[in-house]
Amino acid sequence: MPKKLRRYGPPLLLISPSLILIGVFVYALIIANFRTSLTDITTAPQTTGLAPHRIVWFENYINLFKSDAFQHSLKNLILYTVTFLVGTMFLGFLWAWLLEKRDRFEGIFRTVFLFPMAVSSVAAGVIWRWLLNSNQGTRASGLNRLFQLLHLDFLQNNWWNNNSIGIMAIAMAAIWQLSGYVMALFLAGFRGIPDELREAARVDGASEWKLYRHVLFPQLSPVALSALIIIGHMSLKAFDLIVSISKPANYQTKVPAVDMYIFKSQYYYASAAAVGVILLAFVLVLIVPYLVRMTKREK
Amino acid sequence: MSESVTLYDPAPAVRRRRGKGFNWARLLRYLLLLFFLIVVLIPVYVLVITSFKENATASQAWFLPENWSLENWKSAWMGFKGLPAIGPALGRTVGMVVPAAIISSFLGSMNGFVLSRWRIPYSNVIFTLILFGMFIPYQSVMVPLYQIVHGLGLPPGTPSLIFLHVVYGIPITTLIFRNYYESIPNELIESSRVDGAGMLKTYSRVVLPLSVPSFVVVLIWQFTSAWNDFLFALFFSSGNNGPVTLALYSMAGGSMLQDYGASMAAAIMSSLPTLLVYILLGKYFVGGLMSGSVKG
Numbered sequence: 001m002p003k004k005l006r007r008y009g010p011p012l013l014l015i016s017p018s019l020i021l022i023g024v025f026v027y028a029l030i031i032a033n034f035r036t037s038l039t040d041i042t043t044a045p046q047t048t049g050l051a052p053h054r055i056v057w058f059e060n061y062i063n064l065f066k067s068d069a070f071q072h073s074l075k076n077l078i079l080y081t082v083t084f085l086v087g088t089m090f091l092g093f094l095w096a097w098l099l100e101k102r103d104r105f106e107g108i109f110r111t112v113f114l115f116p117m118a119v120s121s122v123a124a125g126v127i128w129r130w131l132l133n134s135n136q137g138t139r140a141s142g143l144n145r146l147f148q149l150l151h152l153d154f155l156q157n158n159w160w161n162n163n164s165i166g167i168m169a170i171a172m173a174a175i176w177q178l179s180g181y182v183m184a185l186f187l188a189g190f191r192g193i194p195d196e197l198r199e200a201a202r203v204d205g206a207s208e209w210k211l212y213r214h215v216l217f218p219q220l221s222p223v224a225l226s227a228l229i230i231i232g233h234m235s236l237k238a239f240d241l242i243v244s245i246s247k248p249a250n251y252q253t254k255v256p257a258v259d260m261y262i263f264k265s266q267y268y269y270a271s272a273a274a275v276g277v278i279l280l281a282f283v284l285v286l287i288v289p290y291l292v293r294m295t296k297r298e299k
Numbered sequence: 300m301s302e303s304v305t306l307y308d309p310a311p312a313v314r315r316r317r318g319k320g321f322n323w324a325r326l327l328r329y330l331l332l333l334f335f336l337i338v339v340l341i342p343v344y345v346l347v348i349t350s351f352k353e354n355a356t357a358s359q360a361w362f363l364p365e366n367w368s369l370e371n372w373k374s375a376w377m378g379f380k381g382l383p384a385i386g387p388a389l390g391r392t393v394g395m396v397v398p399a400a401i402i403s404s405f406l407g408s409m410n411g412f413v414l415s416r417w418r419i420p421y422s423n424v425i426f427t428l429i430l431f432g433m434f435i436p437y438q439s440v441m442v443p444l445y446q447i448v449h450g451l452g453l454p455p456g457t458p459s460l461i462f463l464h465v466v467y468g469i470p471i472t473t474l475i476f477r478n479y480y481e482s483i484p485n486e487l488i489e490s491s492r493v494d495g496a497g498m499l500k501t502y503s504r505v506v507l508p509l510s511v512p513s514f515v516v517v518l519i520w521q522f523t524s525a526w527n528d529f530l531f532a533l534f535f536s537s538g539n540n541g542p543v544t545l546a547l548y549s550m551a552g553g554s555m556l557q558d559y560g561a562s563m564a565a566a567i568m569s570s571l572p573t574l575l576v577y578i579l580l581g582k583y584f585v586g587g588l589m590s591g592s593v594k595g
Contacts, residue, residue, distance in 0.1 A: 008419050008420070010497065010498045010499065011413040011417045011419050011498055012413075012419060014409050014412075014413055014498070014499075014502075015409060015410050015413045015414070015425075017406065018406050018409075018410050018429065018469050018473070019425070019429075021465075021466045021469060022428070022429050022432050022466075022469055022470070025432075025440065025444070025466045025467070026431065026432040026435060026440070027428075029440035029443045029444055029447070030435070030439060030440060032443035033439055033440055033441075033442055033443050036442055036443060047446070091335075094331075095332075095335065098328050098331055098332050099332070101325075101328070103325065103328065103329070109332050109335075109336060111578070111581060112336055112339055112340065113335070113336075113339060114581075114585070115339075115574070115577060115578075116339070117588070118523060118570075118573045118574055118576070118577035118584065119527070119570045119573065119574065120526070120527035120528075120529065120544050120547075120569065120570065120573070121527070121529060122527075122529050122544045122547050122548050122551070122566075122569075123544075123547060123566040123567075123569055123570045124342075125548075125551065126346075126547065126551045126562050126563060126565075126566040127342040127345060127346050127563070127566065128342065129551065129552075130345065130349070130559055130563070131341075131342065131345065135357070138357075138358075139357055140357060141357040141360045142360065145357060145358070145360045145361060146361055149361060176339065176342065180339075181588065184585060184588060184589065185589075188589060208324075233434055236436060237436045237437075237438070239438075239529075239530060240529040240530065243548075244529075244548060244551065244552075247552050256438075257436070257438050260438045260441065261533070264441065264442060264445070264534075269442050272441070272442050273442045273443075275438065276436070276438040276439035276440070276441060276442065277439060279436040279438050279439055280435060280436060280438075280439035283434060283435065283436055283439075287431070287434045291427055291430065291431060291434075294427075295423055295424075295426075295427045
């Protein structure tokens, strides 16, 4: 035992601060949050423990799923995720394919396509709030005004200010921000394919298109899966960009993460916690298989 | 990580189809790339021209300013209509981001070393459990987190935010360092062990001096993500003690009649530090980005 202690004691001591912090601030808080979601904490005195609270089990969840407002948020989340995924995967893949040949100026294109990732969502929101301004006709600005200048007036629309599909306008801004990231993932995938594969296919007389279709694209499917999972889980967490473009109080574009913020600021801690649990559940479905697969492969 | 290296390897020897004369496929590629380049840069054009306009009218929105004016930049820097000023907020952000990035780099380096090179039982499981913290939506811990941070008596603003960025930065920093240390030859560490050096000595004399490249990656990554953070800023600080994202947020949406010019000037100011880092040290920025994707 002392020998083991001497061997494993110091390394465990070195990482213990991190282990404790992660244990408390990730795992214990997830449990604490789940517990809060089962209570009736809906007033300010209850949030600080000055007034008593009781356990109501899954009542908050039932009420949430029954309410039209939360259903609207869930529908928005689905629309946002689908638009965002399709857009970033398509553009990211296309850009990587166009740049894969190492043409001249590749570095400039790559740098520009990726730069929106280095900008905060709040700053991106400032611009897109202006671009997606819903005013039309003589008061039009932003993209609507650009459409007028290009004599494409019929394209003018309300953008995010639309109750059923407004969230897709915000997904456009998110696509602008993150397509470059997907491009970087695919580009790394292309670069990871050994040159021998291309050469072999060329020797076999494969045309350029066949080379891509049957040799190179299949090699990229693990990258595509990673990209889908990463982008998908980012989409579930989306908050900054949405509230920067349309502000939290706007019903049109709210998603669960926005509901959570509003519940929390109105002292509806129980509902805020329940929304958090629901979001976590969505993320778990995506991430746990991914983490398990990764751990297995490492062994 | 290896991915970022291959991404940036210019490998002139493998440049394909160069100098074969005119090539329709290549022309088409360039035209498409140019089109997307313009689309991606449109928001930047708008941002810059609007920030220099004195009275931005809707009809003139897409044209260059008639008189280039610094008015918006001044009012954004100093604050206006009682809105938080960008100038002091930038200072506070630097004071928050720099310590947060440095502390979490060291934590990540220690964890990465122990979990990759100083084998302890179940290190893979421990690593996965740490990594999981990177993927959780912070909404799922926010309510008790808010109560605990207040309960600990951490003052809102810089102290709370440094603490939070350090804690929630542990997974990504551990990941980057662990992947890097896996590439250090085992013999180096073994020989130091044979010489009788303990763990701390091996870490400080052998591993730490080799860690400079991943320190750069991690510092840049933590700097950028803490700088651009909005969620923690919103919950744990306010306009007069919060970082620049929060100040920008209130400036951009505080009033009914939005002063677009000033908020666009503010958006540029708040983004310049991270953009400079991205442009000057892009390679390391991408290194952090790629490690977030773990392995395909």
